[in-house]
Amino acid sequence: MDSFYKYHVFFCLNQREPDASRPSCANCNAQAMQEHAKKRVKKLGLAGEGMVRINKAGCLDRCELGPVVVVYPEGTWYTYVDETDIDEIVDSHLANGKIVERLLIDQPA
Structure with a gap:
């Protein structure tokens, strides 16, 4: 079965209370990074059906490895720090199909 999108990318934007026992991707600028990725994909002409x-x-329950983003259909999991990392994921993986090894996190068992 073919996927509707070549790549479907999900950014964890979960927000926990400040005293939570687990970290929260939202506390790592995840919202801004998701918005940046969306703009970059549009700018490169990669958005759309x-x-x-x-x-x-x-x-996405990978809190201790976050912030996290997952790319389907492969199920490739990444972490990131800033816009430079997001640009590399977009430019390398989403535009050219080449996984960004340095940003990979372990795949779930």
Whole structure:
């Protein structure tokens, strides 16, 4: 079965209380990074049907490895620090199909 999008990307934007026992992607500028990715994909002409879709997600349960983003259909998990990392994921993986090894996190078991 073919996917509707070539790549469907989910950014965890989960926000926990400040005293929570687990970290929260929202505390790592995840919202701004998701918005940056969306703009970058549009700027490069990658957005639209059959191409790339950037979405928000609630908790993806990889909190200790975050902030996290997952790219489907492969299920490739990344972490990131700033816009430079997001640009590399968009330019390398989403535009050219090349995984960004340095930003990979372990795949869930």
